[in-house]
Amino acid sequence: MKISEGLRLIRGDWVGFLGLCLFLCFLGVSILGIFLTGGPNPTLDPRKVRLHEKLKPPMAKASSETLAKEHLPFGRFILGTDDLGRDVFARMLQGAYVSMSVGFVSVGISVLIGIIIGGISGYYGDRNIGLINLIAILLLAVGFILISTSQITLGLFLFLVAALFLIFRKTKRLSQIEIGFIDVDSFIMRIVDIMLCFPSFFLILTVVAIVPPSIYNIMIVIGLTSWMGTARFVRAEFLALRELDFVKAAKLLGLSDMKIIFVHMLPNAIGPVLVSATLGVASAILVEAGLSFLGLGVPPPHATWGNILADGKNYLFDAPWLTFIPGFSIMLVVLSFNLFGETLRDVVNPKLNA
Amino acid sequence: MKGLLDIKSLSIGLASERVRERPFVVRDLNLKISKAESVCLVGESGCGKSVTAISIMGLLPKGLTILNGQIFFEETDLLSLGEKELRRIRGSEISMIFQEPMSSLNPVLTIGQQLKEVFLAHRDGEDTFGKREIEDRCVELLKDVGLPHPKEQLKAYPHMLSGGQRQRVMIAMAMALSPKLIIADEPTTALDVTVQLQILRLLKRLQKAKECSLLFITHDLSLVPHVGDRIYVMYKGRIMEEGPSKDVVLNPFHPYTKALLSAIVDPESPKAQRLAFFKESPRLNLNTLNHTFEKKGCGCGYAERCLSVQSKCWESEPELLDLLDLKGRRVRCWLYAV
Numbered sequence: 001m002k003i004s005e006g007l008r009l010i011r012g013d014w015v016g017f018l019g020l021c022l023f024l025c026f027l028g029v030s031i032l033g034i035f036l037t038g039g040p041n042p043t044l045d046p047r048k049v050r051l052h053e054k055l056k057p058p059m060a061k062a063s064s065e066t067l068a069k070e071h072l073p074f075g076r077f078i079l080g081t082d083d084l085g086r087d088v089f090a091r092m093l094q095g096a097y098v099s100m101s102v103g104f105v106s107v108g109i110s111v112l113i114g115i116i117i118g119g120i121s122g123y124y125g126d127r128n129i130g131l132i133n134l135i136a137i138l139l140l141a142v143g144f145i146l147i148s149t150s151q152i153t154l155g156l157f158l159f160l161v162a163a164l165f166l167i168f169r170k171t172k173r174l175s176q177i178e179i180g181f182i183d184v185d186s187f188i189m190r191i192v193d194i195m196l197c198f199p200s201f202f203l204i205l206t207v208v209a210i211v212p213p214s215i216y217n218i219m220i221v222i223g224l225t226s227w228m229g230t231a232r233f234v235r236a237e238f239l240a241l242r243e244l245d246f247v248k249a250a251k252l253l254g255l256s257d258m259k260i261i262f263v264h265m266l267p268n269a270i271g272p273v274l275v276s277a278t279l280g281v282a283s284a285i286l287v288e289a290g291l292s293f294l295g296l297g298v299p300p301p302h303a304t305w306g307n308i309l310a311d312g313k314n315y316l317f318d319a320p321w322l323t324f325i326p327g328f329s330i331m332l333v334v335l336s337f338n339l340f341g342e343t344l345r346d347v348v349n350p351k352l353n354a
Numbered sequence: 355m356k357g358l359l360d361i362k363s364l365s366i367g368l369a370s371e372r373v374r375e376r377p378f379v380v381r382d383l384n385l386k387i388s389k390a391e392s393v394c395l396v397g398e399s400g401c402g403k404s405v406t407a408i409s410i411m412g413l414l415p416k417g418l419t420i421l422n423g424q425i426f427f428e429e430t431d432l433l434s435l436g437e438k439e440l441r442r443i444r445g446s447e448i449s450m451i452f453q454e455p456m457s458s459l460n461p462v463l464t465i466g467q468q469l470k471e472v473f474l475a476h477r478d479g480e481d482t483f484g485k486r487e488i489e490d491r492c493v494e495l496l497k498d499v500g501l502p503h504p505k506e507q508l509k510a511y512p513h514m515l516s517g518g519q520r521q522r523v524m525i526a527m528a529m530a531l532s533p534k535l536i537i538a539d540e541p542t543t544a545l546d547v548t549v550q551l552q553i554l555r556l557l558k559r560l561q562k563a564k565e566c567s568l569l570f571i572t573h574d575l576s577l578v579p580h581v582g583d584r585i586y587v588m589y590k591g592r593i594m595e596e597g598p599s600k601d602v603v604l605n606p607f608h609p610y611t612k613a614l615l616s617a618i619v620d621p622e623s624p625k626a627q628r629l630a631f632f633k634e635s636p637r638l639n640l641n642t643l644n645h646t647f648e649k650k651g652c653g654c655g656y657a658e659r660c661l662s663v664q665s666k667c668w669e670s671e672p673e674l675l676d677l678l679d680l681k682g683r684r685v686r687c688w689l690y691a692v
Contacts, residue, residue, distance in 0.1 A: 126416055245458035252411055253527065254445030255475045263471070267462040349462075 016343020022336035026329075030100045033093035045070070046094045047301050050085035053077070055319045058088075080321045082311060088325060091303035095326070098304040099333070102219050102288040103281040109223025111277050114230025117188060119261050121231065122238025125185030136162040148211070189235070192228045200225050204287065208296045215298050218291065222284050229276055237269030271345050278341025282334035289330055305330055357426070358567050359410070359535055361385040364423030366405055366414070366591075379405050379418060380591040384674075387535065392561055392568035394582030394599060396575055396614065402591040403571045407537045410569075411450060412440045427535070446476045449528040453540040455520035459512035465523055466492055466508030472530040495526040499556060518549035522556065529560055536561070537569045542577065554580050575611075576618045579603055584682070587611050590655035593674060597683035607677070607685040609660045654688070664688060 011017050036043045050066055058080040062072050072087070079088040143158030203225050211217045241247060242265070250260045285305075291297035292306025293313075300307065305326040312322025366380040380402040387393045395403050408414055410425055412432060425432040427448065432440070452458040460468060469492040489508075496504035499522040512520055521541060528536055538557060542550040558581060561568045570581045578585055578599050585599040587610065595608040606612045654660070657667040666688050675690055677683045 245452050245454050246460045248413070249450075249452060249458045249524070249527075250460070250471070251413060252444055252450045253472050253475060254441045254443070255471060256441065259471070259475065264460050264463070268460070 013343045013346070015339050016347075019336040019339030019341075019343065022332060023340055026096065026333050026336070027100065029093065030096035033096045037090055037094040042090075043071070044073075044087060044090035044093060046086060046090040046303050048086060048090075050081070053081050053085040054083055055315065056081040056085075057319070058321050058325075079325050080319070082308070082319070082322055083315060088308065088322065091308055092305070092325060092329065094302070095304040095306075095308060096329075098215060098298055098302070099285050099288060099306070099330070102215065102222065102304075103285040103333075105219040106222035106226070106284045106288075107277050107280040109220065110227040110280060111230050111273065113223070113227035115234050115266065115273065117192075117227065118231035118234025119238060119266070121185050121188040122235040123242055123257070123261055123265070125183060125235075125239065127184050129182065129184055129187055132165055136165045139165065185235070188231075192231055195225075195228050201287065201290065204291065205294075205296065208291060213296060213299050215302075218288060218297060222287055226280060226284070229280075230273055233272045233276055234266075234269055237272065238265055241265045241268055267348075271349055274348065275341050275345050278337050278344070281337050285330055285333060289326075357386045358389050358391075358428060359385070359387040359569070360424075360426040361406070361410070362424045362426065364406070364409065364425065365421040366402070366409060366418055367421045368417055368419075378421070378591050380409075383423070383588075383591070383593055385586060385593070387567045387569060389534075390561075390565045390567060391583050392558070392570060392581055394578045394585040395569060395571045395588060396573065396578060396585060397588035398573055398614075401588045403573075403588055404539055406588075407450065407539050407569065407571055410537065411444060411448065442476070445472055445533070446531040447533050448535045448537065449531075449533045451521075451524050451528050451536065451538040451541045453543050455517050455524055455544060458524055459520055461512055463511075464508065465496075465510050465512065465515075469495065469508070469523075469527055469530065472527055476531055491530070495530055496523070498529070498560065499523070499526045500552075501526075517545055518553065521545060521549075521553055525553075525557065525560070529564065532564055533566060535567045535569065537571070539571045540573070541570075543572075543574075550577070551580070557581070574618075575603065575614050587614070592655055592686065594656065594687070595683075595685045596674070597680070597685075601680065601683060607683070607690060608656075608687050609662050609689075610656050613659075613661075654686075662689060 037046050048070070053063065053066060056062075056077050058078065060077050060080060062075055062077060066072070067075055073089075077087055077089065079092060082088055082091070139158045139162035143155040143162065145155075146152075146158065147155035204221055207221045207225070208218065211221070238261075247260060247264060250264050255264070288297055288304065289306030289309060292304045293310040295307075295310065297306055298304045309323055309326040309330075312319065312326070315322055361383060364380060364383045364385075365378050367378045383402075383406060385393070385395070385406070395406065397403050405414070405418065409418075409420060410427075410432065412435070414420065420433060423433075427443070432443070435443070459465075466489070470488050473488045473491065492508055493504045496507055501507050501519060501522050507515075512523075515523065521544075524541075536557075541557070542553050545553060554577060557568065557570075568581070570577075572578070582599040585595075585597065585602050586593050587595040587602070587608065589610050595602060595606070595611050602611065603615065606615055653669060654667045654671050657663050660667065672686050672688050672691055674684045674686045677685060677690065
């Protein structure tokens, strides 16, 4: 489908279009924020402490001595200042990038894992588990644990062994051995069930307490703990799709399994996945905000919407803008993304836009 | 006459141990297709036609297994090949056309994308195509199957085409790499009668032009004279009669073939007479069905519905007998046993 055609369709649905515009605004702001607040001598300094200017309301004029030392837009604090006199506008700009990137990267990770695991489970579901594959999975898991506990050489070695197992399984007699009492689908879905047993926020809390806090770790942890929904969606779609004639036809034309899964089946299953992904972006932003709120997220002095919110809670009655501004921004991003996601689902479905 | 496809005593049964007692899905089937020949496989629903076709492609569903037999395709036994070798053969050497053109094209990919897939999947061969070349070939193919505006249609999604047009696209995909054998599994069942004939003629024309063999599976004997050189009539997983299609249709021997032919709507004959073969089979009740299942393997499968049944029919099953005076015709019935 051409991009121009897609845009035309999105414009036809004004709610979705509004969502897209709003979302693009936030994206622009967050990229702008990197340039305005980054570097050694930023235009808008989010770290600058001005104790004499603390808890100024939005649009308050800065005092003359502050203005003499630094440049502020319109000579005002557009979104006020916090309890240390830091400019909330600058902090919001800096935090926008963190919140958006956490949202997208972690959802990207979780969708990727979800699609692969759900796809395997749905497509190969009724086969028995090969002993070789099981060993390879166990090796990979142990290797991953070793790497994350910084025993990198041993972990990489296990990864290598697992890869060798998978490469040479065709030639070995061992690959004939199958474990009969449980098939691939049940095995994977029970793992998903186990993952779902843990309340995800507490799982994240536990992991964050072990690994050092940084933006990247947060992204990875959120991604690794939220793929189960996507996996279930993809599996359910694949179970229905694999019985359809066009999948059989693709097999009969001699296409490889990978091609059938990713070229033929995935585009048919992507609709609900996209919607759940847009919801996922929203919830990832909220989780990051929640972690920062608890002081386990991105470490200070780096601002995120979550820790601005957290810092502001002590001054809820004296300086309500400290909680309202980040809270409202989070709501707008989440809302715009949900609206856009809903429209996107219809646009990518060729059957609906004949 | 050298065979392109040679199925030798193929038996397909249910995989599970517990249901081994049930009859075979396909039992001891022999089928031969020579080069550039078109062969019809005819029978009612559930008689094992489609399962036979799928087993040639090596894509039997999980519940079914091949119990014995060989399927030779140009000297290689398809049943002994691994998944990788089979994948190479599928699409490029043997291809298949399905019954339902509505569901056998991917709804989210354009016709062009799906056609190109076929070329891309078999790129490892000696004739590799460039991107431009593939596109030209696709247009050429769509022109061959008689789609109007082939260039524009490449960008169309399946839902924009009618059933007949989709079936033409399916035929184009099946023909893309000039396979040696095309299996058409009831390709016209979902289409209306006028389109049916067009599609049949198209298939026949392309088959003649490209000199490939055709295995045409149908339950509709009236189509057979349009398509097949030879015909196999199947019932309960057994070949009941075989021979040159014109001879069989004009002069059927087996009672089942006669019954099938009588089911063709012929406005000239009175309705009662048409249905007589099926309606008045007196033994068709549960008791006789159980009776034959119990004594599986002995007795003719068609006995319980046969109008000219003899006591011999219940006791043992006849071989597929050569009819000496008529070349190429064989029939499995005690009526013609010497």
